[in-house]
Amino acid sequence: MATTTVEGATTAHDHSEDVDFYRSSRGIKSWLLTLDHKRIGLMYLAGVLLAFFAAGLIAIIFRAELLTPQIDLLAPATEGGATVGRELFNKLFTLHGAMMVFVFIIPAIPAALGNFLLPLMLGAKDVAFPRLNLLSFYVWLVGTSILVVAVLVGQLDTGWTFYTPYSTSTHGAAPVILAVTGAFVLGFSSILTGLNFVVTVHKMRAPGLTWNRMPLMIWALYSTAVIQILATPVLAITLLLLIFENTFNVGIFNPAMGGDPVLFQHFFWFYSHPAVYIMILPGFGVISEVIAIHSRKHIFGYKAIALSSVSIAIISFLVWGHHMFVSGQSEFASALFSFLTFAVAVPTAIKVFSWVATLYGGSIAFTTPMLYGLIFIFTFTIGGLTGLYLGTLSTDVHFHDSYFVVAHFHYVMMGGTVIAFIAGLHHWFPKMFGKMYNETHGKIGAVLVFIGFNLTFFSQFLLGANGMPRRYAEYDPHFQPLHVASSIGSFILAAGLMWIAIYLVRALISGPKATANPWGGASLEWATTSPPITHNFHDTPHVDSDPYNFPEIDHSIKTGHH
Amino acid sequence: MTGLNHTLLAAASDTAERYDSLVMFINILVVLFFVLVIGATVYFMFKYRRRHEGQRTSPVKHNFKLEFLWSAVPTVLLIVMFAWGFNDFTALSQTPSNALPIRVIGKQWNWTVSYPGLDRECTAEMTDDGGAETEFVVPVNRPFTLKLSSEDVLHSFWIPDFKVKKDALPNRYTGYTVTPTEVGSHRFYCAEYCGANHSRMAGTVHVLSEADWQLWLDGKLEGMPNCKVDPSAPDYAPKLFVKYGCAGCHSTTADQAVLIGPPLYGLDTKGEETMEDGSKVATDDNYIRESIEYAEKKRVAGYAGKNMPVFRGRISEVELDALVNYIKGLDDADNGPTNDGTDSE
Numbered sequence: 001m002a003t004t005t006v007e008g009a010t011t012a013h014d015h016s017e018d019v020d021f022y023r024s025s026r027g028i029k030s031w032l033l034t035l036d037h038k039r040i041g042l043m044y045l046a047g048v049l050l051a052f053f054a055a056g057l058i059a060i061i062f063r064a065e066l067l068t069p070q071i072d073l074l075a076p077a078t079e080g081g082a083t084v085g086r087e088l089f090n091k092l093f094t095l096h097g098a099m100m101v102f103v104f105i106i107p108a109i110p111a112a113l114g115n116f117l118l119p120l121m122l123g124a125k126d127v128a129f130p131r132l133n134l135l136s137f138y139v140w141l142v143g144t145s146i147l148v149v150a151v152l153v154g155q156l157d158t159g160w161t162f163y164t165p166y167s168t169s170t171h172g173a174a175p176v177i178l179a180v181t182g183a184f185v186l187g188f189s190s191i192l193t194g195l196n197f198v199v200t201v202h203k204m205r206a207p208g209l210t211w212n213r214m215p216l217m218i219w220a221l222y223s224t225a226v227i228q229i230l231a232t233p234v235l236a237i238t239l240l241l242l243i244f245e246n247t248f249n250v251g252i253f254n255p256a257m258g259g260d261p262v263l264f265q266h267f268f269w270f271y272s273h274p275a276v277y278i279m280i281l282p283g284f285g286v287i288s289e290v291i292a293i294h295s296r297k298h299i300f301g302y303k304a305i306a307l308s309s310v311s312i313a314i315i316s317f318l319v320w321g322h323h324m325f326v327s328g329q330s331e332f333a334s335a336l337f338s339f340l341t342f343a344v345a346v347p348t349a350i351k352v353f354s355w356v357a358t359l360y361g362g363s364i365a366f367t368t369p370m371l372y373g374l375i376f377i378f379t380f381t382i383g384g385l386t387g388l389y390l391g392t393l394s395t396d397v398h399f400h401d402s403y404f405v406v407a408h409f410h411y412v413m414m415g416g417t418v419i420a421f422i423a424g425l426h427h428w429f430p431k432m433f434g435k436m437y438n439e440t441h442g443k444i445g446a447v448l449v450f451i452g453f454n455l456t457f458f459s460q461f462l463l464g465a466n467g468m469p470r471r472y473a474e475y476d477p478h479f480q481p482l483h484v485a486s487s488i489g490s491f492i493l494a495a496g497l498m499w500i501a502i503y504l505v506r507a508l509i510s511g512p513k514a515t516a517n518p519w520g521g522a523s524l525e526w527a528t529t530s531p532p533i534t535h536n537f538h539d540t541p542h543v544d545s546d547p548y549n550f551p552e553i554d555h556s557i558k559t560g561h562h
Numbered sequence: 563m564t565g566l567n568h569t570l571l572a573a574a575s576d577t578a579e580r581y582d583s584l585v586m587f588i589n590i591l592v593v594l595f596f597v598l599v600i601g602a603t604v605y606f607m608f609k610y611r612r613r614h615e616g617q618r619t620s621p622v623k624h625n626f627k628l629e630f631l632w633s634a635v636p637t638v639l640l641i642v643m644f645a646w647g648f649n650d651f652t653a654l655s656q657t658p659s660n661a662l663p664i665r666v667i668g669k670q671w672n673w674t675v676s677y678p679g680l681d682r683e684c685t686a687e688m689t690d691d692g693g694a695e696t697e698f699v700v701p702v703n704r705p706f707t708l709k710l711s712s713e714d715v716l717h718s719f720w721i722p723d724f725k726v727k728k729d730a731l732p733n734r735y736t737g738y739t740v741t742p743t744e745v746g747s748h749r750f751y752c753a754e755y756c757g758a759n760h761s762r763m764a765g766t767v768h769v770l771s772e773a774d775w776q777l778w779l780d781g782k783l784e785g786m787p788n789c790k791v792d793p794s795a796p797d798y799a800p801k802l803f804v805k806y807g808c809a810g811c812h813s814t815t816a817d818q819a820v821l822i823g824p825p826l827y828g829l830d831t832k833g834e835e836t837m838e839d840g841s842k843v844a845t846d847d848n849y850i851r852e853s854i855e856y857a858e859k860k861r862v863a864g865y866a867g868k869n870m871p872v873f874r875g876r877i878s879e880v881e882l883d884a885l886v887n888y889i890k891g892l893d894d895a896d897n898g899p900t901n902d903g904t905d906s907e
Contacts, residue, residue, distance in 0.1 A: 079690075080690070080691075080692075082691040082692055083691070083692040083758050083759060086692070086758050086759055086760075086761060086762075087758045090755075090757070090758065090760070157757070157758070158755075159755050163716060163754075163755070165714070165715050165716070165732060166715035166716060166755070166756060166757060169714070169715065255731075255732040255733035256732075259733075260733060261716060261731065261732065261733070262731065295610065295619070296612075296617070296619045297619050297620065298621065298622075298623045299623075300622065300623065300624060300625075301623075301624045301629055302623065302624070303624070304624070304629055325651075326718065326727050326728050326729055327729050328728070328729050328731050328734065328736045331651065331652060331655055334651070335648050335651075338644055338647065338648065339644050342640040342641070342643065342644050345636065345640055346633060346636055346637055346640065349632070349633075349636050350629070350632065350633055352599060353599070353629075353632045354629075356599055356602050356603050356606070357625075357628070359602075359603060359606035359607070359610060360606055360610070360620060360622070361610060361619055361620025361622060362606070362610045362619050362620070363610065363612045363617035363618075363619050364606070364607060364610050364611050364612055365612045366607075366611070374603065374607065377599070377600070377603050378600060378603070381595075381596060381599050381600060382596070385592040385595060385596060386592070388588055388591070388592060388640075388643060389585070389588055391643075391644075391647075392584065392588065392643050392644065392646070392647030393644075393647040393648050393650070393651035394577075394580065394581060394584060394646075394647045394648075394649075394650030394651040394653075394654075395581060395584055395585055395588065395647060396647075397577075397651065397654065397725065397726060397727050397728075398581060398722070398725040398726075398727065400727060400753070401718060401720070401727070401753040401754060401755075402720075402722075402753065466722070467720075467722025467723070467749065467751070469720065469751045469752070469753045469761075470753075470755075471755040471760060471761075472751075472760065472761035473760075473761045474761045474762065475761065476749060476764075550619070552616060552617060552618055552619045553618075553619050553620075553621050554618035554619060554620070554621060555621050557620060557621055
């Protein structure tokens with residue numbers, strides 16, 4: 001079997017006098033008006049990291065409030081101060097959820113890492129529509145501004161789910177219409193990115209890069225792009241109906257006018273459930289890359305992983321009702337949604353098993369990205385397995401709207417997507433910035449994040465199972481020990497994340513120069529310089545093998561089949 | 563505050579017992595798969611750690627038998643899980659004939675629990691700091707059926723010890739049936755976010771022995787809220803007036819401008835009322851009673867086309883008495899009830 005030979009790889013050093021994309025042009029205008037996918041990716045990265053920091057800080061504030069059963073930290077010491085404090089608490093968790101979901105997690109991997117990597121991994125000079133790509137960034141900025149202004153000025157305290165009739169009645173419908181507008185504009189930005197990615201994958205693969213030779217990261221970004229294009233329009237329909245109801249007083253969601261509040265939940269989750277897979281699928285892609293490269297093994301079950309991404313993308317449209325088992329939706333509908341939810345569990349399980357099997361017979365290096373890859377397997381396995389309690393009808397009746405659900409989706413979204421994002425950030429950091437971070441610092445950060453994360457959210461599984469409802473500013477005293485554990489965990493987690501920020505910034509300033517291919521990757525992004533030149537490759541690369549064909553693989557061993 | 567002490571949730575209902583078996587089944591599978599996945603990961607981490615650069619690795623790329631096995635086995639287990647959960651889920655919506663009907667109304671931010679046909683209504687007024695702690699009672703080992711609805715936004719009635727929950731909606735009834743199996747006190751909470759004081763919309767359900775339940779019904783049980791509706795209380799009739807929606811259409815004082823239906827003050831002083839057909843009718847007890855039960859039988863002049871629902875059968879004899887006396891007692895100077903005054907007292 002042939003080893004990977006990529007033409008740009010051998011020529012990279014010959015062109016070392018060529019300037020990288022940072023130095024090819026200078027000045028703020030060269031960034032703000034850039035059509036270079038790498039610069040757009042980095043601007044996204046700065047934006048989403050800022051959003052992650054802000055939304056995380058908010059979480060630390062309300063975790064500090066939850067150290068005690070009574071409202072105290074947030075409540076002014078005046079008459080009626082308790083209610084004021086609870087309202088503030090409600091606004092904080094609304095802002096936390098809305099920013100984390102719509103501004104941070106959805107674009108984090110596809111728009112920030114994806115933009116940077118997709119053309120590089122395909123051996124292309126840029127995405128198919130560079131101007132559309134820049135537009136999507138500015139649309140993202142506008143959407144973010146609208147959403148944040150809506151929540152802050154509109155004093156939104158509805159939770160990120162905006163359920164009617166609370167969201168449209170108590171403070172009038174204007175703030176929630178504005179917030180959903182923000183979410184839609186953000187969604188529109190992901191439609192543009194998605195469209196761009198789909199066309200790029202179809203049309204701009206390097207010669208020899210067949211579908212079956214694409215890195216799994218590309219498969220994941222491709223599946224994500226398809227969901228983005230198909231699901232986001234439903235958010236627009238919801239928005240139009242909300243505006244229609246409030247402008248023409250036609251009852252759609254508002255029971256006072258003959259509407260049905262449960263209908264809103266259907267619309268909301270018809271977008272937001274597929275959105276969950278928009279959030280997690282790119283994470284799967286990152287993990288497939290990281291685990292294979294750092295254990296010098298061909299990824300196990302390439303086709304199964306690639307096709308499970310596609311099948312998850314399809315089934316993700318048919319499971320939205322599992323958020324509504326106790327909402328008053330018909331029992332028959334609930335039964336169908338429960339069944340389909342279990343159908344998603346199978347391809348997800350296949351992925352996890354395949355990653356573990358990839359480790360078998362490998363040469364595992366405990367680099368920082370690999371540590372996050374292994375943390376991902378741990379946390380995502382817990383996140384996935386606890387989903388079984390929620391997909392099962394009768395047990396979900398108990399767990400629904402409890403801290404168990406909060407813990408579950410943080411294990412999936414944070415333990416899954418965010419850990420994968422951090423893994424990816426460390427894995428491609430040398431490629432993106434041409435610098436290396438300190439490995440020891442990286443390992444300390446990974447240990448802090450691992451301990452902090454699990455302490456924060458595992459406590460919440462126990463809280464939920466014991467009867468602690470979510471979105472509570474105050475709670476019964478017997479829940480206090482677990483809340484304290486969770487809050488302490490969140491402080492450790494925050495310290496870990498700050499630690500990462502500090503050593504990465506230090507690496508940017510004074511880190512040693514990174515080589516073109518520090519991990520020995522066989523996919524195309526490693527075949528160019530670190531950081532890459534503006535046009536990515538000096539010559540169009542040719543691909544004659546798959547991206548997991550590492551030189552360490554011992555082809556003389558018999559594998560027992562074929 | 564609650565006097566309750568439970569570190570682990572008791573299985574305090576039939577639903578909770580079914581839940582426990584299913585959760586045990588899922589627990590076993592979850593632990594098994596967790597140990598398999600994480601055990602293999604940790605084992606591989608040590609066994610295949612990189613000892614030297616250029617260490618040779620296995621060329622294995624896939625293995626059909628293994629992949630088929632780890633797809634098929636979870637599929638079968640997931641189907642079992644689904645079917646078991648569905649079976650238990652349907653039990654929540656099956657109502658046996660001996661079930662005790664209980665009516666639960668949620669509003670921002672308290673619960674009102676009443677017992678149709680028993681003249682009992684348990685509720686809690688909101689305290690100064692915004693909290694309300696409703697307490698109600700049910701007999702042990704007898705199923706009760708909750709009929710839930712909301713007066714404003716979405717709420718959800720969750721009794722963690724019973725492992726039951728359902729949203730309360732403003733535009734339709736929902737509910738569930740459950741049988742408590744343990745005498746004792748159990749917390750319930752609003753589980754669907756409903757605004758500022760959502761976290762204080764809670765309470766306690768007391769499960770009574772059969773003997774205590776009988777005592778409670780007789781109004782003789784000590785140490786429990788008796789929730790008895792007292793027809794002699796001065797605010798009993800004004801509250802009914804609002805509860806049945808009368809206040810939405812009828813004025814009770816001259817300075818009110820509610821004129822959908824005829825004003826009700828000063829009827830006793832006037833002694834008679836002119837009807838749409840020109841006839842005059844004495845405004846005595848029977849006229850008022852008939853107008854409540856079958857309003858369409860006589861129509862006051864000037865109110866053609868204004869329809870009032872039939873209340874016959876929807877209102878108890880005790881309530882009817884109280885309303886008739888209350889309306890008769892309204893004169894021009896009286897301060898009648900209003901829609902907004904009763905909640906904040």
